[in-house]
Amino acid sequence: MPSLPVELLLGLYLGLLTGIVPAFVAGSLGFLVRYFTGVTLPGFGVVVLALSIASVQGGLLGLVEPTIAQSPRLLVAVLVVLMLALYAHNQGDKLGAELPRRISLTSIRQRTLSADVVELVGSVGQVTVRPTSEIRDMEGYPPLSPDLRRRLKANSWRLPADLPLSELEARLEERLRTDHDLAAVEIAIDERARATIAAAPPSGSLSRRVSAGKRAVSIATLVPTGLARGDEVTASADDRSITGTVLSVRTDHDDDRVVAPVPDDPADDVATDGGDADGSDASDSVVSTARPTTATAGGPGRVTLAIARRDVKPLLEAESVRLVVRSRGTSREFEAFALLKGEGYAIRRLTVGADGEPEADTEPASMPDVTILAVRRQGSETGSRRHGWVFAPGIERRLETGDEAFVAGPDATVDAFVEAVAR
Incomplete structure (x- = not known):
């Protein structure tokens, strides 16, 4: 044994x-x-x-x-x-x-930031997003320049903290395209507000701004003070008047101007439940990118205009060209807001929260002074709210949790409605 x-x-x-x-x-x-x-x-x-x-x-x-x-x-x-x-x-x-009882693609995609990375500025939550590694190149595009890669790596961005990660990624992508004129950008943000960025350098930025049927022409002339890209101008070339859109402008005095830092967009200064892994104050390390103002100082310079093809030859053959800035009129949107404000009405933007589910006494049907101007409902799978606004939905459309809406009405009534249903 x-x-x-x-x-x-x-x-x-x-x-x-x-x-x-x-x-x-x-x-x-x-x-x-x-x-x-x-x-x-x-x-x-x-x-x-x-x-x-x-x-x-x-x-x-x-x-x-x-x-x-x-x-x-x-x-x-x-x-x-x-x-x-x-x-x-x-x-x-x-x-x-x-394990959660209900798992859906929406709940997985709508992950939010960790609570310890959120900064409270007054009553508004904000989060500072920073790159977590080297800026990667995108496949199929030229590599980034060392200067642009260094600026992206050293930069940081403040965004609303009450948004899902998918919406934060979309906003940051749009901001980088606007600020640096990137051809393409892909961003992934984790719960610690750390961003993994892949970007492609600007390519063909001028040609993308030229509309179909138009041509870009550069001329040397006296530039009006304050002229900026997008202005409508009339170029007087000899005996012809040629209308065009300003694509770019630069004067001899622009190099002497003081570059001032551009403040962050207050609409984006909102945070989620996030913070830094090391516990440091995120506001101390926010990098402000200094950018010149878009308007020129005026004086002798060069202007690039988008004009019709038939006007290219007369404009280039002209001995002298004078620019006259055309009026674009008053913005109808601002006029509408001014009229509403003058009558004692207000317009508010809100998001229906889980603890703010509309009740019977806060539905628009029971509050006739409140009008829903537009509603944007989340997608059923990805949770994306970048598209899909429904304008003038009517009082019969019931608001649901997660809906974004613009409402209008008297100040007191709108404030009560927003307090009842907003998160």
Whole structure:
């Protein structure tokens, strides 16, 4: 008969050999029972089930023999099987209790920032997003210049903190395209407000601004003070008047101007539940990118205009060209806001929160002074709200959790409505 240490080792081997299947079954049952019913499977039932499966498996493997049944190795094997089954059941039960009951693509995509990276500025939450690694190049595009790569790496951006990560990524992509005129950019932001950025350098920025059927022509002339890209001008060339749009402008005095830092957009100064991993104040390390104002100082310079093809030759052959800036009129949007404000009305933008589900007394139908101007509902899969505004939806459209809306009405009534339904 083998010695006692050998019997213990054989029992441990037999227990591991026959305990794998009972442990898998016990763990699976523990998870399924806890996940779907919320009840923990009793330990006694796990023991009985594990022993039953182990005995059947041992008989099939030919392990149940008179010599084995009368040796200490059987007791050791049974103890190993029970320990494996109880441990697997405990882990399965814990997983069933912690796993969310409902998992959807929307909930996965609408991850928000960690609470410890959020900065409160007054009553508004803000988050500072910083690059977490080197700025990567995008496949199929030329590499970034060292200067642009260095500026992107050293920069940081403040964004609203009450937005899902997908919306933060979309806003930061749009900001980088606008600030640096990037051809393409891809951004991934994690819960710690750390951004992984892949960008492509500007390419063909001028040609992209030229409309179909137009041509870009540069002329040397006296530039009006304050002229900026996008202005409509009339170029007097000899006996002809040619209308065009300013694509770019530069004067001799622009190099002497003081470059002032451009303040962050207040609409974007909102944060989520985020902060820095090292606990430092994010506001201390925010880098302000200094950019010149878009308007020129005036004087002799060069202007690039987008004009019709038939006007290219007369403009280039003219001995002298004078520019006259055309009026673009008053913005109708500002006029509408001014009229509403003069009558004591206000327009508010709100997002319906989970704890602000509209009730019967806060529905637009029960508050006739409140008018819903537009509603944007989240996508069913990605949670994206970059598109899909519905204008003048009518009072019969019920607001749902997550909807963005513009509402109008008297100041007091609109404030009460926003307080009732906004997050």
